[in-house]
Amino acid sequence: KAGVTQTPRYLIKTRGQQVTLSCSPISGHRSVSWYQQTPGQGLQFLFEYFSETQRNKGNFPGRFSGRQFSNSRSEMNVSTLELGDSALYLCASSLARGGGQGTGELFFGEGSRLTVL
């Protein structure tokens, strides 16, 4: 059974550019969430989608956005890149709706490492 797949694995951008990252969840998983990992802030929640609806959003500026497609694949976009956006972006998928329903176990991909110059 294939795991969570993230593309691209590595990318380099310059300030002011935008970037789109892709995540394919485990087959059958309908919840997809995104996290940013940096040495200084650790792992921080960005947003979560279930059945194409954003259910939750973390404390990030509006430059960070995302969406989910009908096949549960998800993308996140960062516009007007800043040096501080350099990070490992991790996607996680879950079978359960979350909360008190089901196990809520999250499975993570290998991440997309973004470097902003």
Add this chain to the structure above:
Amino acid sequence: KQEVTQIPAALSVPEGENLVLNCSFTDSAIYNLQWFRQDPGKGLTSLLLIQSSQREQTSGRLNASLDKSSGRSTLYIAASQPGDSATYLCAVNPFSGGYNKLIFGAGTRLAVHP
């Protein structure tokens, strides 16, 4: 506001030792707690998930406990091996956070030397 703390931040042990990693959280209103492993430059690998109604979970040489009332969880690793070297992260899924919004600790960096 939910906060998760992991102690120690780093640990170096000889191969074969049994060891305990600690995780504490400030708000007991959680759906579950999950332990992960992260190798350098890699994603997170789920190790154990403990639902709020459970006290412990076991997988192979790993055993995780949960005491919601005291806001604590421990990850016990038996007979450690060099391959166990990684960063171990615990994360809670809180009621207040919404769905599948994990709050992570900073991790414990473990080194097991031969």
